[in-house]
Amino acid sequence: MSQDIYLTGITTTGTPHIGNYVGAIRPGIAASKDKSKKNFYFLADYHALAKAEDPERINRSTLEIAAAWLALGLDTENAVFYRQSDIEEIPHLTWILSSVTAKGLMNRAHSYKAVVQANEESGNRDPDKGIMMALYCYPILMAADILMFKSTKVPVGRDQKQHVEMTRDIAQRFNHRYGDIFTIPEAAISDSTAVLAGLDGRKMSKSYNNIIPLFADEKSLRKLIMKIKTNSLEPGEPKDTAGSTLYDMYKAFATEEEVKNIEKRYAEGIAWGEMKQVLFEYINEHIKPARDEYQRLVDDPAIVEKKLLKGAEKAREISVPYLDEIRYAVGIRKLG
Numbered sequence: 285m286s287q288d289i290y291l292t293g294i295t296t297t298g299t300p301h302i303g304n305y306v307g308a309i310r311p312g313i314a315a316s317k318d319k320s321k322k323n324f325y326f327l328a329d330y331h332a333l334a335k336a337e338d339p340e341r342i343n344r345s346t347l348e349i350a351a352a353w354l355a356l357g358l359d360t361e362n363a364v365f366y367r368q369s370d371i372e373e374i375p376h377l378t379w380i381l382s383s384v385t386a387k388g389l390m391n392r393a394h395s396y397k398a399v400v401q402a403n404e405e406s407g408n409r410d411p412d413k414g415i416m417m418a419l420y421c422y423p424i425l426m427a428a429d430i431l432m433f434k435s436t437k438v439p440v441g442r443d444q445k446q447h448v449e450m451t452r453d454i455a456q457r458f459n460h461r462y463g464d465i466f467t468i469p470e471a472a473i474s475d476s477t478a479v480l481a482g483l484d485g486r487k488m489s490k491s492y493n494n495i496i497p498l499f500a501d502e503k504s505l506r507k508l509i510m511k512i513k514t515n516s517l518e519p520g521e522p523k524d525t526a527g528s529t530l531y532d533m534y535k536a537f538a539t540e541e542e543v544k545n546i547e548k549r550y551a552e553g554i555a556w557g558e559m560k561q562v563l564f565e566y567i568n569e570h571i572k573p574a575r576d577e578y579q580r581l582v583d584d585p586a587i588v589e590k591k592l593l594k595g596a597e598k599a600r601e602i603s604v605p606y607l608d609e610i611r612y613a614v615g616i617r618k619l620g
């Protein structure tokens with residue numbers, strides 16, 4: 285068996301938040317240091333475009349996400365870290381793949397169907413209202429990301445599993461027609477990574493407006509943690525850890541022993557205000573060193589830019605010759 289190749293894309297919308305950190309950034313950074321694995325990490329800025337983001341926000345988000353991963357210690361020697369739009373071969377491959385992608389397959393994408401359903405529910409006569417081709421073809425671009433680097437494993441959340449399955453479909457159809465060109469990847473879904481709730485108790489997500497930015501300054505971090513929803517139990521009344529956002533968040537950062545201790549304090553009836561203070565101090569201490577480095581990088585984007593270009597150079601050592609091979613296979617060739 286040849287070595288597994290892992291590839292992870294991060295859409296450049298929004299500011300990195302604590303939920304991203306616990307769910308994707310922290311495990312991703314740990315994996316980047318594993319010398320036995322080949323890892324690709326990239327900023328999916330063309331995917332951000334499909335979400336109709338404001339240009340300034342796409343740009344800012346790209347900087348913030350890159351700075352966050354770097355500040356937290358992503359191993360860019362061992363792993364390849366790049367920006368999607370620097371790899372010109374990806375949009376080329378997207379077009380080639382769209383020639384073997386059935387429209388019917390795209391019709392079935394959950395991400396597209398969700399918007400159609402929302403249109404229907406709000407009584408729109410046109411079910412495709414507001415839907416751009418970039419959203420509709422989003423899975424083809426994602427397939428190009430994955431196939432371009434011969435990935436075998438794609439660590440994604442459950443919501444992205446279908447996209448990886450579509451990638452397999454597309455690659456298989458291509459191989460059937462043109463020969464054995466693509467590696468067939470599979471989704472690597474980890475159920476053990478935590479999904480954190482946000483301020484209001486729903487999943488922490490930019491679209492719910494309930495996030496805690498990972499690198500919020502100390503004052504804002506404290507203020508946000510104080511806003512986390514709790515029940516109305518009084519100090520001294522025993523409290524349940526199940527369903528407590530404060531507890532889950534603490535658990536996502538603290539050691540097993542510390543968690544046990546907090547469980548005891550819940551049973552003893554720790555006041556919510558005090559628990560919030562404990563949580564704030566814990567997260568603040570944990571994040572502080574990286575926060576300073578993050579700030580340094582965000583204030584000097586040229587450092588980040590340089591890192592990304594270096595990563596792109598490494599990535600293109602693969603994508604440039606591979607695209608030639610793919611083009612040749614489909615009949616896009618030099619004439620003598």
Ligand code: TRP
Nearest residue numbers: 291292293294295328331426429
């Ligand atoms: N669509 C993914 C998301 O929204 C991001 C992404 C883009 C991606 N291309 C990818 C993830 C390739 C894994 C592999 O989370």
